[in-house]
Amino acid sequence: MNAVPANEDGLPVHAADWSAHDGIPLMRTLASALTALDAETGLDSFTLPYPAEVQRALDRTVLACLERRAEPPTSLPDLLSWCRERPVADWPVDLPPDAVGPADLLLDPDSSRPTELCHEWAEQTRDSALVLRDREIIRAALRLCREYGEEEAYTEFRRLLVTRPVLTAAEEFAVSVDHVLDPVKELLRRIYQPVPDSYLRGDTYAVCGRCLTLLTPLLHGGGWWCERDRCRRLGPPPVGRRIQKEEAGGLLQLERPLRQFVTGPGRAEVELEARLTALGLRVRMWPAYDAYDVHITFADGWVWAVDVKDWAHPAFLGRAARPVPPEPRYDEAFWVVPRARADDRPGYVASFERNRPAAARDLLLLTDTELVARARARMKRTGTGRAQEDRDA
Structure with a gap:
């Protein structure tokens, strides 16, 4: 195979040229602001004055538009509408060909939550604490299990996070007495968090039958919304198990990252x-x-x-x-x-x-x-x- 010309970082020349496009740092800024603020406050609760990260994203978007003599978003709600309704490929910003697809959105049009693509853009921002949270947890689990010399503990920790992102009080107790997981017990107590009532429909929680995360009840039509983009593209989420609030005894779910x-x-x-x-x-x-x-x-x-x-x-x-x-x-x-x-x-x-x-x-x-x-x-x-x-x- 012929060698591909590369820059000093080992990236192909055409891939390394991403840094020459001013739309790349803008997308990273936007995605970082959207994901961080969604996690902290929800995207529908912004009030003036906007947090510095959000204001910076808005300012940079306006500047990019003005430089191209395009009509910029007039406010943060207008910018959020762009993120929710306007494919990034149609924005008046300079992006390399592989950066986005023709239908890519930064916010889900139904829920206004960041899309998986938005999360991946945010991950390109090296100083984003939110997107590094998952890596910090995994590194901590690895360190603890190595200190104990228990490879099986790490394997079961990963399997738990993948197959059981939602735990009832009874299930959490069963995990707490599983000695295989002893090296990571304190870590598990920190990353499984109480579920807010916004996930309830009446007195019932619903778990997605495809991805096993909790579903959010939609206000109109009685349906459910799944936070996974891939799941939503397959159609309405199938309801797996239903959990009664009284039986849950304090339902827990993994933190979002x-x-x-x-x-x-x-x-x-x-x-x-x-x-x-x-x-x-x-x-x-x-x-x-x-x-x-x-x-x-x-x-x-x-x-x-x-x-x-x-x-x-x-x-x-x-x-x-x-x-x-x-x-x-x-x-x-x-x-x-x-x-x-x-x-x-x-x-x-x-x-x-x-x-x-x-x-x-x-x-x-x-x-x-x-x-x-x-x-x-x-x-x-x-x-x-x-x-x-x-x-x-």
């Missing part, structure tokens, strides 16, 4: 685990204290290493690309994205490849469907596992 950046992507990881296990493969999750996401062993001893990336924005994913860590050892390594992500944005893999740094130019990105198909094909080719049993039947 962890739901966004751990629970959501983690669903793709455990779903892939289930599909590979169903093939008869030996699967180990988050091995060696989360060196990577999935360690897969075939019957002949061949090993795959997989990092699952549930990102809405393929260019951001490309810019974050790096080789899979070499330990635990493996024979082949891949990054994997849910097929739904690639279907949502034509050219997803190509955009990823255009933006990955030179050090990761050989990193292969597959959809989860492609990875499972490769696993089946390998099992058939080597005559191992259930593929051989099916052929012999």
Whole structure:
């Protein structure tokens, strides 16, 4: 493969040129302000004087418009309308081709909450405390489990955050007496927080049947709203379990940054685990204290290493690309994205490849469907596992 010209940071020249577009820092400023203030106050409760971060976002947007002789937003409510109704690609700002898709919005048009794409833009702001919160928690869990020498504790901690983002009082008690989780008990008490009454319809909470987070009741029509963009694109959220307030005994849920950046992507990881296990493969999750996401062993001893990336924005994913860590050892390594992500944005893999740094130019990105198909094909080719049993039947 021919080498791709790269800058001193290892990014392809065309990807590194993002810094030459003044719309990039503007999007980061906007996204950081929207996500931080949504978490603290809700986007419908801004009053004058605006917080400095919000005022800066408004000022920069107005300036960008004036420089292009375009009509700017006249106020913060007007700017929020832009974020909710006007695709970023239609804004009069200077952005590189891979920065946004034709329908990308910063706020969900129904709820006015930041979209997943907005959260990913905010994550590009290195000094944003909100988007770093999930990493701080995961690093703390890793440190505590290593100090105890308990890799299983970390694995169960991650699985808990992915599969049980909502806990009743009885479930929280069961977690509190699970000795496997002893190294992270205090951490768990801090990141599971009381659920406000805004999630109630009457005396009932509802959990999304797809992503397992709490649903928000809509004011009109009696429906429910799911905070996950990917879930909403699949249609109205299916109600999973319903929890009566009296029976909940003080319902708890993971704090928002962890739901966004751990629970959501983690669903793709455990779903892939289930599909590979169903093939008869030996699967180990988050091995060696989360060196990577999935360690897969075939019957002949061949090993795959997989990092699952549930990102809405393929260019951001490309810019974050790096080789899979070499330990635990493996024979082949891949990054994997849910097929739904690639279907949502034509050219997803190509955009990823255009933006990955030179050090990761050989990193292969597959959809989860492609990875499972490769696993089946390998099992058939080597005559191992259930593929051989099916052929012999």
